[in-house]
Amino acid sequence: MSDLSSPPPLAAPATDPAGVTSGSLYRRTLATPGAVRFLPAAFVGRLPIAMHALGTVLFVQDRTGSYAVGGAVAAVGALSEAACAPRIGRALDRYGQARVLLAALGAHLVGVAALLGAVWSGAPRPLWFGAAVIAGGTLPPVGSCARARWSVLLTGSPLLATAFALEAAIDELVFILGPTLVTALVTLVAPAGGLLASAALLTVGVLGLVAQRRTDPGPRPASTAAQERIMRRADTRTLVAIVFAIGIAFGGLDVSMVAFAREQGLAALGGLLLGLFAAGSGVAGLVGGARTRRRPLRERLLRSVALLAVGFLLPLAGLTVAVMIPLALLAGATAAPTMIGVNAMMVRLVPARARTEGFAWLTMAVASGLSIGSPLAGRLIDVGGARLGLVVPAAAGLLAGLTALLCRDRLPDVDARGPAAASPAGHP
Template sequence: MTRARWSELNRDSPLMHKAFSLESVFDEVVFIVGPILSIGLCTVWFPAAGPLLAVVFLTVGGYLLVARRATEPPPHPQEGKSGPGTLRSAGLKVLISTFAAIGVVFGAVDVTTVAFADERGHKAAASLVLAAYALGSCVAGIVFGTLRPGRPPHQRFLLGVGFLAVTTLLPLSADNLWLLAVALFVSNLAVAPTLVTAMSLVERFVPRGQLTEGMTWTSTGLTLGVSIGASAAGVLVDSFGARTAFALPAGAAVLALLIAFLCRRRLRPVPQGPGTAPQAPGTGGHASTERSPDQGQLA
């Protein structure tokens, strides 16, 4: 919902790229501070302290967001009902599938990192290693927000997933927490730019009235992958050890690259002629013409 607000506020502005990058940086700051704060409270105070604090943050933050009526996107009920479903977009399906594979990377890395630290007798240090993991994406988001992208979004997305696939192999060679922290920092440098670019692609694949739904589908794919990755990583850690279990996120990242590469044509919006909104191949010609002016120029 926050990204949908950014889209509405900056729809005709070059600030959209910076807004999405800033949003990604905020996400990563949370992932840096959250594990450290939560693990500290749970171990020093009482076990439920971390989850209880999360409930407080969620309640207060949710209320503050809902209360900001001035930035709330106007509803488009007729457009949303009359247009095709968001899943009719072939490009969005590719993004959801790729996000699911990337989610496996996130879920598996979290669980395996904690197990890796525990095996070496420094379980509490796992929060610092995961903070370094999030810091990589945070730094990349800050730098990416200051740049003016020179390539089309579909190309940037493919490059980002490719970098993730290569660098996710690094933790397999780490034999101590310091090396693991460095490896995870480097591997996460691609995350913020890739997710920011994906949000730009979602805008092209769905009508304006279904933008929030389109972004929700990509987040759903990511969350599904996180769940699968966390549970599968637990099984692998118990069976083969934490270091070997890092093969799961590496394999998932390679799978994400294969999906994005093999379906790259569907990620490229195709102009349909003067005055017609861009649409992704495979949408069957049902894409809505309710698009912003900058979308046509970007295509």
Template sequence: MTSAVTTDNSARPGYGQLLRTPGALGFVLPGFAARLPFGMLTISILLLVQHTTGSYGSAGIVAAVTGISMALSAPLMGILTDRFGQSAVLVPVVLAHAAAVGGLAALALADANVWFLALAAVPTGASVPQVGPMVRARWAARLEGSPLLPTAAAFESVTDEFTFVVGPVLATALCTGVHPAAGLVTEATLTLLGGLLFAARRASQPRTHAPSATGESRSFALSHPGLQVLILAFLGIGAVFGGMQVSLAAFSAEIGNPGANGLLYGVFAAGNMIAGIAMGAVAWKIGPRRRLILGYVGLTAAASVLWAANSVILLGALGLVVGLFIAPALITGYTMVEQLVPANARTEAFTWLTGSIAFGQAVAVILAGRLTDAHGSAYGFLVPMAATALALAVLLALRAKLAPKAPSRIVNASVSAPVSAAAPVSTSAGASAPGSEAAAGPRDRVNERGMGHRVPVTVD
């Protein structure tokens, strides 16, 4: 026992240690295969509908309906997943998504009216499988109370960004080089195969939380005030993604170099990936609530000057900085779910955040598109500026709601792990001795020391 604790104490939390978690690769790899198509969906719809209708406006409407439908359906999918299990929900969902995408592609190729395409976009978006939140829920269940949890959140953010870099490139190549519908067909095929492979990894999925004879009540994630604040804040992140997509494309067209759009957005996404990788390697000494607010301060400051950029180099540099600040806010928000929401509602909580990003992105695409058409790309960049400023104001006004409310739950969750002699943690709920760290120290200290790891104490 002593040697095992010593080994844990000397190990620095990192990606290598994270991926050595028993069973991790079994769900990480198929999870990535199932998530890659998500980065292909919007651009594939835009390219196909624009090809068949000749209108970017019509293509934008269909894409926006898809995003809004996904945002509205994602929390329901999360509730069902927590109730019935990931595999039980994922299998019918990926089958429905493949059928819905096939129907949308067929209507587009048949030159259907844009309103019929928008109607077909509803089931297409509503059936997007929430594999990302499912993977995060598996990490949360496997690493509950561990200092590796922020590393897992950083790893997932990097994975998401990688899909949003590779997915659009792959979809564009297929739509322009093979067939206008090839992107959607490939997206549906990969979603179906990857989703079924991920669903087959049943051993690592979190346990379901069905009502039982013991009287355990079902906790709905949205009932927790801290998650409500995060949902509002994540609308700002979604607005950055949507506003940047439209405004960068418009800026590139204005300077007579449409090809610069891919480079500029790639630099923006690269900043997010770099910061995500760094987040997983840093042992933070400040608490997650303060990290979240500082991340939004930097994001708001960077987004507020995008409108003034007048060259590719300057806009690329500013886009890189914006990306660097998105990752800390995004990763920290996902990490805080473990502290703010009970285990029986975490998949639902993750889908609320994912849906919030999608909704913010869809609204920003519409607003930035209208402003750009009327006044130019500089006005489109005002959308991420305003959205991040509002998100920061919400965080500052409601920051008290982000404080963990039940430290005894975390103590109970970690008592089964090795505990060093220097960390006396009570094994009964809320029964820590007066003056002990469980009673007087911050929640993070109870959580991390209870797992037997020597990790810097966080102060918020």
């Protein structure tokens, strides 16, 4: 039964005594009060993250015959999402998740309906882009909301790192199921099937999450909701820059893998290849989350970004689908550890009252990267085929690694449990 009453005080987070097993870490994390109630809704509501942009690309491509046009429409939506995500995150911190999520959901559904109608009817293309702006800019940041709930429930507990590993695995499961579902619906049912399914799942997930008021971190009184100047800090800017490069890689990979499968005469396997990439990432995230962390957080993050830079080169060697399958798995295994490290570092840098906004900046970075990677890869595919499109994730992975290397001194050197050796958020 949903808890729709005012949120009572949260129970103290469980601690992680020395000597617990890896399985015990996950059991204790899931035993956190309220966790098992918001996780299913957050999972369903997160599926559209992996469906909306790809569904837009494939729907527009079906109507126009061009990946570049489809990628451009999706890119405009992603840019709008990037511009609005921090503002939505700030509103979530200030007013609580229930009010803001419901408002964003309503506006998003209007945008999706307008996009479907404009493209299907052959309306002037500026209307396509206008609808994409509305749909993208109001996409509810369900993942950021889930991480904000974890950060409140487990503040000061080493189980928070395990919770973020679990979140990363859920993200990757989303990217296994989402693209596979979109491609199957577009290929086997209808060109608009991916976008319609995305909107339906988002509605179910958001309504379910809104019902779980007990774990909602807000609203907070205006006196305690002082705006943190997150992006004035060199350390948070570095995290955002790394994730931005990773977003470019994700955008290029999404379009290129689908085009690669089609060139091989196996269009329905495009989503499967993306799913295998996500599977490799999810397994790596779960394995990492089950391990005791002894190295400083900065060292772990830098290592994972270096591995990602190498891993995202691997799909370039995929000459056939059979060869691409293991390469996609190996490349994916480098993604989740990096994102886990980035989220853990953000928690160290940003105070609790601004964490949803902090996570939203990372969402903004991914969305901004997608807005560049998708159309860039689409244009290269139109010119030289899918293998040329795969140059985009390869180059973006190297960019992420180079950014981390050159800016490593900006990141605080903290261990898995201790506070960051940095000035309070809001002060450069």
